[in-house]
Amino acid sequence: MVPSRQGDGGELYAHSEELEAKLRGLAKKESLEIEKSLENDKKTYGSHIKILILGGPSSGKSTIFKQMQIIHANGFKTEQELIQYRGLIDTNIRQTYRQLVSGARVVGISLESLESLVHDINKVYAPMAADEFSIRTIPDVVEPLTAFWNSREIQEVYKRRYEFELLDSTKYYLENLNRISKSDYLPNEEDIVHSRKATVSINSIVFQYTGVSLLMVDVGGQRSERKKWLHLFDDAKVVIFVIDLTGYAKKSEESRTELSRFPNFFNEIGNDAFDMKVALKIFNDVAGSHALANAVFLLFFNKVDLFKELLPQVSLQPCFSKFAEENSYDNTSKFICDKFIRAAKPKKSVFPHFTTATNTENIKMVFRACMESVFKANSKATGLS
Ligand SMILES: Nc1nc2c(ncn2[C@@H]2O[C@H](COP(=O)(O)OP(=O)(O)OP(=O)(O)O)[C@@H](O)[C@H]2O)c(=O)[nH]1
Numbered sequence: 001m002v003p004s005r006q007g008d009g010g011e012l013y014a015h016s017e018e019l020e021a022k023l024r025g026l027a028k029k030e031s032l033e034i035e036k037s038l039e040n041d042k043k044t045y046g047s048h049i050k051i052l053i054l055g056g057p058s059s060g061k062s063t064i065f066k067q068m069q070i071i072h073a074n075g076f077k078t079e080q081e082l083i084q085y086r087g088l089i090d091t092n093i094r095q096t097y098r099q100l101v102s103g104a105r106v107v108g109i110s111l112e113s114l115e116s117l118v119h120d121i122n123k124v125y126a127p128m129a130a131d132e133f134s135i136r137t138i139p140d141v142v143e144p145l146t147a148f149w150n151s152r153e154i155q156e157v158y159k160r161r162y163e164f165e166l167l168d169s170t171k172y173y174l175e176n177l178n179r180i181s182k183s184d185y186l187p188n189e190e191d192i193v194h195s196r197k198a199t200v201s202i203n204s205i206v207f208q209y210t211g212v213s214l215l216m217v218d219v220g221g222q223r224s225e226r227k228k229w230l231h232l233f234d235d236a237k238v239v240i241f242v243i244d245l246t247g248y249a250k251k252s253e254e255s256r257t258e259l260s261r262f263p264n265f266f267n268e269i270g271n272d273a274f275d276m277k278v279a280l281k282i283f284n285d286v287a288g289s290h291a292l293a294n295a296v297f298l299l300f301f302n303k304v305d306l307f308k309e310l311l312p313q314v315s316l317q318p319c320f321s322k323f324a325e326e327n328s329y330d331n332t333s334k335f336i337c338d339k340f341i342r343a344a345k346p347k348k349s350v351f352p353h354f355t356t357a358t359n360t361e362n363i364k365m366v367f368r369a370c371m372e373s374v375f376k377a378n379s380k381a382t383g384l385s
Pocket residue numbers: 055056057058059060061062063064167168169193194195196197198199200219220221222302303304305306355356357358359
């Protein structure tokens with residue numbers, strides 16, 4: 001310690017020297033601590049910032065993940081990848097045809113007048129094995145399948161699609177059959193983001209965003225897959241939680257199972273669980289997770305395009321009994337958004353966004369806005385600034 005000189009103002013001088021030394025020491029210690037913490041971070045998750053994409057089944061997680069591959073990485077270019085997606089798209093087309101046939105039964109619309117079309121379509125599909133490498137959308141199926149799709153009966157069934165399981169990309173694929181059936185057909189990016197395969201693995205991608213290295217992780221949303229989520233939470237800085245906006249009108253098999261597991265949570269709606277209620281429950285669990293206490297939450301209210309189509313047909317009220325306003329986009333989207341924000345802890349950083357995951361430009365724009373909010377959010381919590 002520097003001795004203090006009495007009486008000539010030296011006390012102050014001595015103290016300031018002492019203070020400076022102290023500050024120098026502190027600065028050194030602090031920088032050592034910062035270095036140590038960065039070192040620890042690198043050990044646990046490399047030098048990347050981890051972003052988890054979570055949400056209920058079929059909410060659009062993998063579609064967002066694919067858009068990141070298109071926007072920030074190389075997209076889908078290799079012949080092998082494209083051939084695999086072609087197989088998946090062909091499988092999706094046959095799947096959607098079958099779903100429409102059984103959907104007609106569910107909603108009680110007779111397909112008797114379409115018997116010969118159904119016969120012609122089945123004749124083409126029957127010899128093809130049920131795996132995605134054998135099924136092809138060959139020209140022979142295009143004519144009867146197009147006539148089937150355009151028939152009054154099937155259009156009526158399609159209008160009531162939320163009463164049974166149907167692929168979201170039904171209309172997109174059935175209106176592109178001529179192109180897809182060409183012998184040299186290879187899918188473009190729009191075709192790929194419309195394809196559907198439930199995720200049963202953990203997919204990850206690393207890409208640079210404004211000089212920051214991001215590690216994005218996509219997981220499956222089905223209940224069996226959600227068991228894998230927990231061990232990914234620890235070092236996640238950002239969670240993109242995806243919500244299927246059309247889930248307010250759907251009651252999938254999966255939701256019924258959830259209902260029996262959490263009877264208290266769903267008591268307000270009796271014996272029926274809408275998919276959106278299940279999504280709310282999953283979000284409630286994730287947002288309350290201790291391991292994600294400091295993570296920034298980005299809420300993606302997804303499938304805005306389908307949601308807007310659905311609103312004139314189905315009211316929000318059966319799903320949320322307290323909703324008593326006109327079923328407009330503004331009213332319903334605000335109501336749903338408020339519900340989810342309230343399900344998060346009050347202190348949480350939650351940023352809502354409305355998205356159409358199949359639209360590359362929309363996701364590009366939303367992701368930019370998201371990253372701005374993430375960078376601005378509490379730097380200690382995110383480690384990003
Ligand atoms: N029209 C439309 N379709 C969408 C949108 N988002 C996703 N889809 C479609 O919805 C289907 C399901 O999307 P996925 O991305 O596979 O859903 P997921 O959340 O990964 O599902 P799991 O892996 O089973 O948890 C796919 O056919 C997508 O093309 C959207 O905003 N609009």
